[in-house]
Amino acid sequence: MSLRRLDTTALIYLALAGVVAIGGIAVAIDGGNLFSTANLVDMFTRTSLTGFLALGMTLVILCRSLDLSVGYTAALASMVAATTMDGDPNRIVLGALAALLVAGLVGAANGAIVSFLGVNPFIATLGVGLIIKGYLDTEYKGPAGLVPTAFQQFGYSRIAFVPVSTLVMLALAAAGIWFLRSTRTGHHMYAVGGNIDVARMSGVRTKSTLMTAHILCGMFAGVAGLLLAARFGTGSATEAYSNLYELDAIAAVVLGGTLLLGGRGGIAGTVAGVLILAVLDTVFNVMQINPFAKDVLRGAIIITAVAIYARRQLSRTARRPRFAAAGTAADTGRP
Amino acid sequence: MSQAPVLAMRGIDKSFLGVPVLRSVDLVIEPGEVHAVVGENGAGKSTLMKILAGVHTADAGTIELGGRAVSFTHPLQAQHAGVATVFQEFNLLPELSVAENIHLGREPRRRGLIDRRAMAERTAALLSDLGVDDLAPAAKAKTLSVPRQQIVEIAKAMSQGADLICMDEPTAALADAEVELLYRLVERLRDKGVSVLYVSHRLREIFDLCDRITVLKDGERVTTVDTADITPDELVTAMVGRRIEAVFPEPLPGTETGEVRLAVTGGGNAQIDGIDLEVRAGEIVGLAGLQGSGRTEIAEAVFGIEPFTRGTVAVDGETRRITGPRKAIAAGIALVTEDRKAQGLALNQSVGANARMVLDANARVHSRARLARISGILSSLDLVSRGEDQEVQYLSGGNQQKVVVAKWLAAEPGVIVLDEPTRGIDVGAKHKLYAVIRSLAAEGLAVLLITSELIEVIGLADRIVVLHDGRIAGELPGGATEQQVMAYATGRSPA
Numbered sequence: 001m002s003l004r005r006l007d008t009t010a011l012i013y014l015a016l017a018g019v020v021a022i023g024g025i026a027v028a029i030d031g032g033n034l035f036s037t038a039n040l041v042d043m044f045t046r047t048s049l050t051g052f053l054a055l056g057m058t059l060v061i062l063c064r065s066l067d068l069s070v071g072y073t074a075a076l077a078s079m080v081a082a083t084t085m086d087g088d089p090n091r092i093v094l095g096a097l098a099a100l101l102v103a104g105l106v107g108a109a110n111g112a113i114v115s116f117l118g119v120n121p122f123i124a125t126l127g128v129g130l131i132i133k134g135y136l137d138t139e140y141k142g143p144a145g146l147v148p149t150a151f152q153q154f155g156y157s158r159i160a161f162v163p164v165s166t167l168v169m170l171a172l173a174a175a176g177i178w179f180l181r182s183t184r185t186g187h188h189m190y191a192v193g194g195n196i197d198v199a200r201m202s203g204v205r206t207k208s209t210l211m212t213a214h215i216l217c218g219m220f221a222g223v224a225g226l227l228l229a230a231r232f233g234t235g236s237a238t239e240a241y242s243n244l245y246e247l248d249a250i251a252a253v254v255l256g257g258t259l260l261l262g263g264r265g266g267i268a269g270t271v272a273g274v275l276i277l278a279v280l281d282t283v284f285n286v287m288q289i290n291p292f293a294k295d296v297l298r299g300a301i302i303i304t305a306v307a308i309y310a311r312r313q314l315s316r317t318a319r320r321p322r323f324a325a326a327g328t329a330a331d332t333g334r335p
Numbered sequence: 336m337s338q339a340p341v342l343a344m345r346g347i348d349k350s351f352l353g354v355p356v357l358r359s360v361d362l363v364i365e366p367g368e369v370h371a372v373v374g375e376n377g378a379g380k381s382t383l384m385k386i387l388a389g390v391h392t393a394d395a396g397t398i399e400l401g402g403r404a405v406s407f408t409h410p411l412q413a414q415h416a417g418v419a420t421v422f423q424e425f426n427l428l429p430e431l432s433v434a435e436n437i438h439l440g441r442e443p444r445r446r447g448l449i450d451r452r453a454m455a456e457r458t459a460a461l462l463s464d465l466g467v468d469d470l471a472p473a474a475k476a477k478t479l480s481v482p483r484q485q486i487v488e489i490a491k492a493m494s495q496g497a498d499l500i501c502m503d504e505p506t507a508a509l510a511d512a513e514v515e516l517l518y519r520l521v522e523r524l525r526d527k528g529v530s531v532l533y534v535s536h537r538l539r540e541i542f543d544l545c546d547r548i549t550v551l552k553d554g555e556r557v558t559t560v561d562t563a564d565i566t567p568d569e570l571v572t573a574m575v576g577r578r579i580e581a582v583f584p585e586p587l588p589g590t591e592t593g594e595v596r597l598a599v600t601g602g603g604n605a606q607i608d609g610i611d612l613e614v615r616a617g618e619i620v621g622l623a624g625l626q627g628s629g630r631t632e633i634a635e636a637v638f639g640i641e642p643f644t645r646g647t648v649a650v651d652g653e654t655r656r657i658t659g660p661r662k663a664i665a666a667g668i669a670l671v672t673e674d675r676k677a678q679g680l681a682l683n684q685s686v687g688a689n690a691r692m693v694l695d696a697n698a699r700v701h702s703r704a705r706l707a708r709i710s711g712i713l714s715s716l717d718l719v720s721r722g723e724d725q726e727v728q729y730l731s732g733g734n735q736q737k738v739v740v741a742k743w744l745a746a747e748p749g750v751i752v753l754d755e756p757t758r759g760i761d762v763g764a765k766h767k768l769y770a771v772i773r774s775l776a777a778e779g780l781a782v783l784l785i786t787s788e789l790i791e792v793i794g795l796a797d798r799i800v801v802l803h804d805g806r807i808a809g810e811l812p813g814g815a816t817e818q819q820v821m822a823y824a825t826g827r828s829p830a
Contacts, residue, residue, distance in 0.1 A: 182448040191439055194428040201390070201426060202491075203411040203440030264430045323608040323805060 008257040008265070008309070012272040015305070019276050023283035032286050039282055040161040046278035048165035049224055051271070053249035054256075055169070055176050056107075056220030058270045059213040061253050062180075064193040064262025065114055065121040067214065068246050069106065069129035070221040075240035076132050077103040077225025082145030082235030089148040096151075099229075100222040106132065107218020111211035129246075136237040145235040155230030165227050172223070176267040185212050193262025251302050252277055257309060339402030341366050341499050341530045342387070342418075347396035349382055356382045358554045359396070364499065369521060369531045371541045371562075374551035374574055374761065380534050383551070384501050387532070388420040389413035401498065411440075419492030420501040427484055429477030434458040436476050437491045461490050465520060481626055482513040489520055493529075500524060501532040504759055506540060509787065513626055518544060537788075538567050550574055574763070583794030584770050587777040592617045592797070594652070596781035597668070597750045599637065601646035606632040607805045610646065614750065614781035619772065621796030621813075622785045623820050629805040630785045631673055634754045637783070638670040639663040651749060664697050666750075669743035671736075673754040673785075679739040680727050686713070687723035689738050693746045705745060712741045717767060733764025740771060751775055752783040757791065769795060789817045 020034075027034040053070045060067045077099040085095035106128065113124040157164050180186035188209045191199040200206045228240050256273030258265025280301065284294040342364040349357040357379045364370045372380050385391045387398070389407030398405050400416050407413045413420075427436045434454045435442075443453040458472035467486055476484060485505060492500045502521075506514050521544055524531055533545055541548060542562060550557040550573045557573050565573075593616035602610035607629040614620045622630045635641045637648065639657040648655055650666045657663045663670070672678040680689050690709045710723070716737040720730055727735055736756060743751060753772065757765045772795060776782050786792055792799050799811040801823035809823035 184442050184444070184449060187435070187442060187449055188440070190430065191428055194430055195426075198426045198428055199439070201388075201410050201420075201422070203414050263428065323603055323605055 009269050009272070012255070012257050012269050012276075016272045016276050016279070019279050023279050027283060027286050030287050034283065034286060037161050039286055041158065041163070042285065043278050043282040044158075044161065044166045045163050046281055047274050048163060048169045049227055049245065050248045050252055050277060051166070051169035051173070051274045052220050052224035052227065053245055054252040054270050054274050055173055055267060056217030057246075057249040057253045058176070058256070058258055058265065058267050059180075059189060060121070060217045061250075061258050061260060062189045062193045062262055062265060063210050063213045064196070065210060065213065066125060066250070067107075067110055067217045067221075068122065068125040069110060069132065070217065070224070070249060071241045071244060071246040072129040072132040072136070073103050073106045073218055073221035074225040074228060074245065075136060075237040076106065077222040078229040078232070078240055079136065079140060079144060079225075079235035079237055081226050081229040082143075082147050082232075085145065085147055085151065085229075087146035087148055089150050092148060092151045096226055099225055100219050103222025103225060104215050104219045107215040107221070108211065110218065111214030114214065115207040115210040133241060136241075140235070140237055143232070143234040143236040145229075147229050147233050147235075152230050152233055155227060155232075165230075168223075170271070172220070173267050173271050180266060185209060189213055190263055193259075193264070195263070248277065251298075255302060255305050338366050340364060340399075341368075341401060342532075343397075343399040344383075344387070345397050345399075347383065347386060347398075348394045349379075349386060349391065350394060356554050357386075357393075360551065360554070360556050361559075362549055362556070363559075364530050364532060366498075366530055367525055367528045368547060369525055369533055369545045371533045371535065371545035371548040372551060373535070373541060373548060373570065374557075378551040378574075378761070379554040380551055381503065384420060384503055384532070384534060387413065387418055387501060388422075389418075414495050414497075417496060417498040418501065419495045419497035419499070420503070421485070421488045421492055421505060422503050427476040427487060430475065432473050432475055433470060433479070433487050434472035436487055437461065437494050439491075441495070457494070458490070461494055462486075465490055465493065465523060482509055482516055485509070485517065486520065489524075493524070497529065499530045499532060501534070503534045505533070506535060506537055509626065514540065538570060541570075542567060574761070583791075584766075584773050587773050590617050590773070590777040593779065595649075596651055597637070597783065598649040598652075599633075599643070599646060600649075602633075602636060602643040602648065603645040604632070604636055604641055604643050606641070607636065607802075608645075609806050610636075610643075611807065612783075612800060614783055616749075616779045616781055617776050618798070619776050619782040619784055619796050619813075621792030621799045622783060622802060623789060623792045623799055624802035624808075624824050626787065628802040628824065630787075630802055631754055632805070633802070634670060634673075634752045634783070634785055637663070637750075637752055638668060640670075661697070664693065664746065664748075667748045669693075669746060669748035669751045671739050671743060671751070671753045671756055673758070675732075675735055675739050680735060682728040683726055685724050686718070686720050686727055686730070686738055689727050690723070690741045690745060693742045697746060705747075709741065709745050712744050713737070716741055716771060731761075731764075733760040733768070736760060736764075736768065737771075740768075744775075748780065750781045750783070752785070754785045755787065756784070757786065757788070789820055793817065793820065 024034045033039065053074065057067060057070065080102045081095045081099035084098045085091045110125050110128050113119050113128070114121045154165060159167065180189065188199065188204045191202070191204050192206050192209045196206050229235055232239060252273035253270050254260055255276055256265065256269030258269060280298060284297065340363045342362065344360065344362040347357050347360040360379065360383060362383065372383065374380050382391060386393050389410040389412050392408055400418065405416050428439070431439070437458055438454050443450045443457065445453070455472045462470050465486065470483060470486065476487065479487065505517055509517065521531055535541055545562050547559060547561055548565065548570065549559040552574060595613050596616050597614040599610050599612040610633060622633060624630050632641065636643045639659045639662050642658050648657055650668065655662065655666045657666060676682060690713060691706065694705055718737045719734050727738055730738070757768055760768065772782060772784065784792065784796055793813070793815060797813045799813065799815055799820060801808045801811065801820055803824055803826045808826065811819055
């Protein structure tokens with residue numbers, strides 16, 4: 001099987017190409033054009049929000065953690081941004097910084113609960129998410145704050161068919177790839193996720209690595225919150241968290257080949273995962289597939305993809321077959 | 336001019352949950368010395384090493400390194416002070432490369448960023464310094480064989496600029512021939528003036544390699560002697576506090592070789608080929624071979640983990656298609672796996688729960704008699720525990736292995752495959768386990784014994800089947816010489 005030889009990231013981009021090709025053909029048979037400007041804009045617009053959340057999620061999942069609070073964090077950040085800006089273009093920078101700070105603090109809380117209190121990340125971040133939801137629901141009965149028109153450009157303007165927000169997402173993804181590869185902290189995330197005891201014994205500061213991943217994850221959710229605020233023109237909490245964006249983000253990360261058990265994967269794969277989901281959604285949209293069938297298809301595709309990765313890993317890792325199935329000696333030298 | 340000792344630990348006390356594990360232990364290691372610490376499991380060797388490595392903190396006592404008092408609360412501090420540890424469980428990250436593993440936590444940087452080229456160059460220099468030239472710094476750790484992973488571990492310790500390298504059971508996972516490589520590494524370290532603290536159960540290595548020996552028993556230091564001043568027998572006596580007469584027990588009276596219970600004909604899969612194997616009731620058949628020769632693969636095929644794709648398997652004369660462990664268990668086959676912590680036990684569950692696991696999962700009827708038998712089995716194996724409610728993770732390695740054996744005996748198998756049953760187990764417990772193996776045979780079980788310690792196959796097996804490169808290279812009677820076994824194992828014919 002030559003597919004086995006490909007590294008996982010290459011395989012995912014191959015899968016992306018396949019999804020684009022099949023989607024394009026399906027839409028064409030249906031009498032449409034998947035690559036019309038309107039459809040491309042739709043496709044890329046879908047990538048930015050999930051993308052921001054998935055980038056941060058990649059970092060925590062690499063560390064064998066998880067963040068279920070990102071949807072709520074984004075909602076909170078959009079609220080903070082909109083109410084701080086309050087329609088005043090001079091307060092855009094202040095509002096954006098405040099949103100990122102708050103989101104980073106939420107991430108820090110998640111990280112502290114996970115690494116210092118030792119609470120399972122699933123429960124810890126679910127709890128933090130619920131706390132934020134409760135706060136937002138009691139404090140804001142409806143939309144609040146106002147986003148200045150200038151900042152709304154972040155949500156709507158685009159260069160050719162690529163929205164600015166998508167470009168920002170891709171730039172952050174590139175930064176993330178560089179961070180994981182070239183900085184010690186990024187590099188150590190793989191070690192912490194691979195085996196936290198080994199990492200600790202090797203002198204890696206495991207708690208601060210985990211904290212960093214969670215803080216960055218929170219801040220990425222903050223960027224997602226800014227995008228939400230720019231799109232809605234106001235802070236709207238329920239709109240933001242009722243869409244369960246965190247599940248999309250996790251799906252994109254896992255589709256992108258990052259191991260849910262940590263220690264393996266990366267942001268390049270996540271970007272492909274995000275793109276795959278966006279292409280699927282656009283295809284479903286153009287073909288006007290009913291929303292329930294759409295969810296069924298999405299679910300089936302995600303499970304299939306992950307099952308394929310699992311099989312690849314099951315193949316008993318590095319053990320090459322010594323004897324071919326027919327019984328002749330295929331390879332007498334051990335690797 | 337007398338140099339300060341590399342390490343002087345004095346009066347070390349340590350208790351866990353009120354149970355004293357170390358009592359006023361002293362350990363002094365001179366520069367360039369290879370110093371063995373020996374003792375039965377539970378004697379406190381691992382705890383002593385972990386205190387030295389900064390994993391645990393001593394309750395009382397002092398530690399001096401090169402004459403300076405130190406106290407560690409984190410492994411990093413021990414590393415900075417020049418103490419590196421190669422632990423019993425391999426501590427490499429499979430997804431990272433050799434170079435990345437060696438430099439983990441201390442990656443070389445240029446302008447604040449990881450300098451991958453420097454990392455690769457340093458790794459290559461380090462490996463050639465250790466006399467290893469054929470190990471690629473960019474290779475992922477998971478692609479390396481066990482001895483090579485160990486080289487990487489030692490290189491990692493070296494790169495930490497250690498004055499003292501502690502090795503916990505470094506040869507536990509190695510076949511006899513691979514031990515040579517480790518010897519060379521240790522000698523290389525000694526020549527470079529690095530001291531080595533060597534913990535092992537293999538007496539021969541201790542006598543081959545070590546300058547001095549410290550014996551621990553029940554958390555106390557019994558003695559420290561020059562290797563030249565003690566014989567292996569005396570050492571064993573010091574460790575166990577009693578004299579072990581013959582290392583291997585004779586077959587029990589009444590042991591009779593009966594019908595063929597396990598017969599593999601022409602068995603093969605991706606890793607092994609042309610396996611013809613018969614084990615009779617009451618017979619112990621040893622499988623010998625170097626690391627990677629296919630010993631464990633045969634065990635896994637017989638037990639259905641990686642089933643045979645060619646050939647036939649018959650149990651008690653009946654041909655069976657064994658496609659998974661459940662089928663194997665139903666056919667009356669038991670497998671005591673190589674890695675008891677990962678595959679043999681649920682570590683955070685109790686002795687009782689572990690011992691009942693096979694019965695719980697497979698017995699159609701929960702017979703009261705069978706459950707009652709478990710307590711009997713455990714006590715017949717001389718299990719030392721605080722009762723059946725104790726979690727197995729708190730037992731010593733030897734006692735953990737007894738729990739694994741017990742859970743299989745409860746299912747009353749006809750064929751039992753033992754894969755490295757004595758790995759990481761101290762001399763006294765090994766001896767006890769040898770007696771257990773003999774008694775299994777006496778009860779009419781067919782025993783397939785896999786071990787990388789040649790002396791065990793020679794001393795215990797009625798017949799020895801030697802593997803080389805996935806095939807049977809030859810068969811020898813029990814009591815064959817090590818040279819004969821090694822000849823087949825290395826692909827030659829015995830002279």
